[in-house]
Amino acid sequence: MSTEQKRRPFPFHEFEPKWQRVWDEKQTFHVANPGEPGFDASKPKYYVLDMFPYPSGQGLHVGHPEGYTATDIIGRYKKMRGFNVLHPMGWDAFGLPAEQYAIKTGQHPRATTEANVANFKKQLQSIGFGYDWQREVNTTDPGYFKWTQWIFVQLYNAWFNPATNRAEHISTYKGDDVDNVRLAYVSHAPVNWCPQLGTVLANEEVVDGKSEVGGFPVERRPMRQWMLRITAFAQRLIDELDGLDWPESIKLHQRNWIGRSEGAEVSFAIADSKLPIAESQITVFTTRPDTLFGATYMVLAPEHPLVDVISTAEQKEAIAAYRTTAASKSDLERTELAKEKTGVFTGAFSINPVNGEKIPVWIADYVLTGYGTGAIMAVPAHDERDWEFAKKFALPIREVVAKEPRLGLGNKAACDTEPMECFAEEGYAVNSGPLDGLSTADAKAEIIARLEAQGVGKRRIQFKLRDWLFSRQRYWGEPFPIVWENGKHSALDESELPLLPPDLADFKPTGTPEPPLSKATDWVRYSETATRELNTMPQWAGSCWYYLRYIDNKNSERFVGAEAEKYWTGGGKPGGVDLYVGGTEHAVLHLLYARFWHKVLFDLGHVSTPEPFQKLVNQGLILGEDGQKMSKSRGNVVNPDDVIRDYGADALRLYEMFMGPLEATKPWSMSGVEGVFRFLARVWRLVMDETKEGDWISSAALQEVPMDKATAKVVHATIKKVGEDIEALSFNTAISQMMVCTNALTSANPRPLEAVRLLVRVLGPFAPHLAEELWSRVGGTGLVSDAEWPAYDPALLVEDEVEMPVQINGKVRDKIVVKKDATQPEIEAIAKAAPKVAEAIAGKEIKKLIVVPGRLVNIVVA
RNA sequence: GCCGACGUGGCGGAAUGGCAGACGCGCUAGACUCAAAAUCUGGUAUCCUCACGGGUGUGUGGGUUCGAGUCCCACCGUCGGUACCA
Numbered sequence: 001m002s003t004e005q006k007r008r009p010f011p012f013h014e015f016e017p018k019w020q021r022v023w024d025e026k027q028t029f030h031v032a033n034p035g036e037p038g039f040d041a042s043k044p045k046y047y048v049l050d051m052f053p054y055p056s057g058q059g060l061h062v063g064h065p066e067g068y069t070a071t072d073i074i075g076r077y078k079k080m081r082g083f084n085v086l087h088p089m090g091w092d093a094f095g096l097p098a099e100q101y102a103i104k105t106g107q108h109p110r111a112t113t114e115a116n117v118a119n120f121k122k123q124l125q126s127i128g129f130g131y132d133w134q135r136e137v138n139t140t141d142p143g144y145f146k147w148t149q150w151i152f153v154q155l156y157n158a159w160f161n162p163a164t165n166r167a168e169h170i171s172t173y174k175g176d177d178v179d180n181v182r183l184a185y186v187s188h189a190p191v192n193w194c195p196q197l198g199t200v201l202a203n204e205e206v207v208d209g210k211s212e213v214g215g216f217p218v219e220r221r222p223m224r225q226w227m228l229r230i231t232a233f234a235q236r237l238i239d240e241l242d243g244l245d246w247p248e249s250i251k252l253h254q255r256n257w258i259g260r261s262e263g264a265e266v267s268f269a270i271a272d273s274k275l276p277i278a279e280s281q282i283t284v285f286t287t288r289p290d291t292l293f294g295a296t297y298m299v300l301a302p303e304h305p306l307v308d309v310i311s312t313a314e315q316k317e318a319i320a321a322y323r324t325t326a327a328s329k330s331d332l333e334r335t336e337l338a339k340e341k342t343g344v345f346t347g348a349f350s351i352n353p354v355n356g357e358k359i360p361v362w363i364a365d366y367v368l369t370g371y372g373t374g375a376i377m378a379v380p381a382h383d384e385r386d387w388e389f390a391k392k393f394a395l396p397i398r399e400v401v402a403k404e405p406r407l408g409l410g411n412k413a414a415c416d417t418e419p420m421e422c423f424a425e426e427g428y429a430v431n432s433g434p435l436d437g438l439s440t441a442d443a444k445a446e447i448i449a450r451l452e453a454q455g456v457g458k459r460r461i462q463f464k465l466r467d468w469l470f471s472r473q474r475y476w477g478e479p480f481p482i483v484w485e486n487g488k489h490s491a492l493d494e495s496e497l498p499l500l501p502p503d504l505a506d507f508k509p510t511g512t513p514e515p516p517l518s519k520a521t522d523w524v525r526y527s528e529t530a531t532r533e534l535n536t537m538p539q540w541a542g543s544c545w546y547y548l549r550y551i552d553n554k555n556s557e558r559f560v561g562a563e564a565e566k567y568w569t570g571g572g573k574p575g576g577v578d579l580y581v582g583g584t585e586h587a588v589l590h591l592l593y594a595r596f597w598h599k600v601l602f603d604l605g606h607v608s609t610p611e612p613f614q615k616l617v618n619q620g621l622i623l624g625e626d627g628q629k630m631s632k633s634r635g636n637v638v639n640p641d642d643v644i645r646d647y648g649a650d651a652l653r654l655y656e657m658f659m660g661p662l663e664a665t666k667p668w669s670m671s672g673v674e675g676v677f678r679f680l681a682r683v684w685r686l687v688m689d690e691t692k693e694g695d696w697i698s699s700a701a702l703q704e705v706p707m708d709k710a711t712a713k714v715v716h717a718t719i720k721k722v723g724e725d726i727e728a729l730s731f732n733t734a735i736s737q738m739m740v741c742t743n744a745l746t747s748a749n750p751r752p753l754e755a756v757r758l759l760v761r762v763l764g765p766f767a768p769h770l771a772e773e774l775w776s777r778v779g780g781t782g783l784v785s786d787a788e789w790p791a792y793d794p795a796l797l798v799e800d801e802v803e804m805p806v807q808i809n810g811k812v813r814d815k816i817v818v819k820k821d822a823t824q825p826e827i828e829a830i831a832k833a834a835p836k837v838a839e840a841i842a843g844k845e846i847k848k849l850i851v852v853p854g855r856l857v858n859i860v861v862a
Numbered sequence: 863g864c865c866g867a868c869g870u871g872g873c874g875g876a877a878u879g880g881c882a883g884a885c886g887c888g889c890u891a892g893a894c895u896c897a898a899a900a901u902c903u904g905g906u907a908u909c910c911u912c913a914c915g916g917g918u919g920u921g922u923g924g925g926u927u928c929g930a931g932u933c934c935c936a937c938c939g940u941c942g943g944u945a946c947c948a
Contacts, residue, residue: 009900009901248866249865249866249867249942249943252865252866253865253866253943253944256865256943256944257944259947261947261948263948284948285947285948286948287947287948288948299948341946365946366946366948367946367948368946368947368948370947371947371948372947372948375948376948377948378948379948383948384863384946385946385948386948388946462947462948463947464947584942584943587943588943621942658874658875658885658886659874659875660874660875661875663867664867664868664875665867665868665941665942666874666875667873667874669873669874669887671873671886671887671888672873672874672886672887674887675874675885675886675887676886678886679885679886681901682901685901690901732874732875732876732885732886733875733876733884733885735885735886736875736876736884736885736886737884737885738885739885739886740884740885743885746902747902747903803881804881805880805881807880807881807928807929809928809929810928810929812881815881847928848928849928850880850928850929852880852929855880855881856880856881856929858880858928858929859928860928860929
């Protein structure tokens with residue numbers, strides 16, 4: 001841009017930084033905690049939260065300010081409405097991308113993180129967000145992660161008591177294997193290992209067999225890992241969604257992810273087994289126990305422990321070969337090759353407990369180790385997967401469910417004819433002995449009762465959710481507060497926290513599953529005989545509880561002070577945060593993990609609500625001008641800094657909100673930005689006139705005169721609608737109403753000062769810089785940010801007369817004007833007398849006449 | 863496959879079951895100007911008509927209703943999520 005003076009329609013570049021300085025100097029958006037000076041206990045509280053950003057090297061993109069502007073408007077509005085508003089911001093700064101970037105550039109992640117945080121903060125401040133920066137948190141700050149580690153220790157020292165259905169201190173556990181019930185425990189199960197990233201990943205972080213970060217292949221291998229027992233809370237995580245004001249789609253997503261299914265566990269005896277009874281059973285989980293009579297074979301997962309025990313000598317070789325292939329397949333290959341079923345016969349048979357039939361036992365990788373019991377009874381007639389498998393390996397298929405009840409057919413008749421297609425729906429039992437004729441629901445109940453009586457099965461509820469793999473083989477994360485001695489682990493004492501990571505110069509992955517912390521030989525040695533845990537926590541750890549730390553971020557005694565926690569999360573709702581705004585991408589990761597941690601803290605008495613977030617809103621994605629997802633490779637990325645430079649922060653904020661509904665996906669448009677920019681200039685010119693020389697002076701039209709009726713009406717209608725629209729998060733329509741008001745005031749001469757003062761206050765939450773500037777020029781007291789939200793006068797909004805359309809058979813034919821309080825018969829008479837109406841109904845029979853007072857009249861004629 | 867969201871002018875989008883298209887963009891005419899930009903004022907769904915006026919219109923087809931963009935059923939399309947979960 002040239003250095004010569006670029007003419008600006010209003011001097012936003014001068015007053016925007018000015019007001020940002022004033023807010024900072026006066027600490028306008030700082031709010032005190034109970035017990036602190038300046039705390040006003042008479043005010044209600046409002047906690048409005050943004051999903052804090054991961055401070056990447058790219059800086060802010062226009063997606064960030066969308067949600068942030070929405071919460072800022074709410075926060076500023078609630079403040080004007082007399083609330084104590086908690087609206088904080090912080091940094092989710094541990095994690096893979098920072099470390100990858102550090103490795104690439106050769107800098108220490110702490111240095112790059114600091115630089116990125118400083119840049120993000122500067123950018124956020126240049127948009128004029130009203131955050132209480134005194135409450136800033138950073139997950140990589142030792143004063144913060146001390147408490148992340150402390151919470152981990154709480155998890156370690158807790159177990160889930162099924163009798164009370166909640167987490168309790170480990171001391172209440174009376175069994176003999178404490179390490180088997182802790183909420184944080186060690187596992188040796190196969191995990192998702194990503195060689196390129198040099199770390200293991202949680203199930204949630206693996207997408208289509210590739211890492212969510214980077215898209216690298218992921219393979220399964222058994223490793224020693226820390227797990228968190230989130231599955232213990234599965235039922236509560238489902239049930240307690242009910243009390244939350246979240247989008248139904250997100251609730252559904254979480255329910256599906258947790259994946260509750262009801263069914264039965266059934267034990268099949270292994271035929272001709274020489275093993276003790278207890279070991280010669282194959283237990284399966286099924287949601288369709290009513291189809292038990294149709295089980296014609298069984299399948300074990302390749303990794304199932306019984307495979308070695310039961311396979312016959314002739315099959316051993318084939319089995320071993322199949323297991324090797326299955327194990328070496330990455331998840332990606334497993335998914336890609338999912339089309340064709342594979343498997344091998346074990347040579348063994350089992351006995352169907354309901355009819356004594358001997359059925360073959362196979363292994364196949366379409367049965368997963370991690371779900372249910374890792375074994376299934378196959379009912380090919382009524383399960384698509386079993387159907388495909390049976391067809392491929394020519395196994396028998398027996399129909400046991402029919403669409404319609406069918407009685408009187410013996411087993412014999414049915415066994416001879418195989419069904420033509422798989423029927424996986426509910427229906428009525430056939431060929432099932434005592435179940436015949438029962439509906440699927442009744443048949444399930446009946447068979448479960450029978451199995452329970454025989455002691456070979458029972459009702460069971462199964463969840464898809466797995467325990468949370470919590471350790472990573474990385475440098476840039478919270479070290480575990482755990483030491484190992486003689487193969488046994490123990491937690492550090494609270495006094496030893498925070499446990500800082502070693503200051504490693506070489507923090508690169510080792511290329512093996514050995515974590516980089518192993519390179520810090522001094523650090524690793526805890527004592528003569530004990531060494532430290534080498535894994536670090538995943539990025540999700542810090543974000544699981546940051547909303548609690550904002551409440552009391554400087555507390556060195558406790559993760560959050562009890563009194564402050566009670567105040568800011570109080571209000572009688574299950575969730576403490578009143579409004580949480582962020583992207584959908586966290587539907588089942590962050591939002592599920594945070595709920596889990598919160599419930600543990602609640603059960604252990606550390607927080608006072610069972611849920612973290614009462615109301616959740618997902619802001620939509622902002623696309624590039626071409627309607628495509630914004631990305632560097634497409635070259636359609638919009639940088640907020642450029643928008644602020646050319647149009648100002650207020651225009652950026654306003655445009656982000658004017659684009660459309662907050663939740664919608666919508667494309668960016670620079671001419672749209674210019675549109676709201678012109679609107680802001682029009683508001684400016686309500687107050688200021690430009691001289692021939694290009695100087696700004698107070699507008700001559702602006703006078704201390706009372707508002708005429710029409711002006712008062714539009715201004716008060718604006719106060720009403722904008723307030724209601726903010727409450728409903730309908731910011732685009734609020735802005736359109738302010739445009740209507742501004743257009744009306746533009747043509748007013750004289751222009752009543754009072755009207756402008758009211759409009760400026762209503763504009764405050766949206767375009768705070770311009771509002772402050774104008775407020776100071778129209779004689780406002782103090783800051784508009786501290787002003788009260790104006791009240792509207794409903795009496796000014798009612799019309800004396802209303803225009804009503806008159807329809808004939810649903811089509812508008814004429815319009816009439818009637819008094820506001822006209823009676824039904826009066827309206828009817830006026831309507832019938834209207835010229836076009838009279839003409840249309842002349843000589844016709846009126847079959848019906850509907851009058852909707854204040855809206856319309858509809859006359860139905862033959 | 864399954865689950866979810868959404869289909870309204872040239873574009874972004876408004877509409878408690880009650881005048882479809884608020885507001886903005888774009889386009890267009892006029893005012894101001896020597897001229898332009900900026901600004902201000904007006905017009906702008908579509909078809910028929912010189913006009914007055916009228917017909918048709920919210921993805922498609924049905925239905926409920928005095929009245930449907932809105933509610934119900936079926937279908938088509940776009941986007942997002944998810945996938946051997948027994």
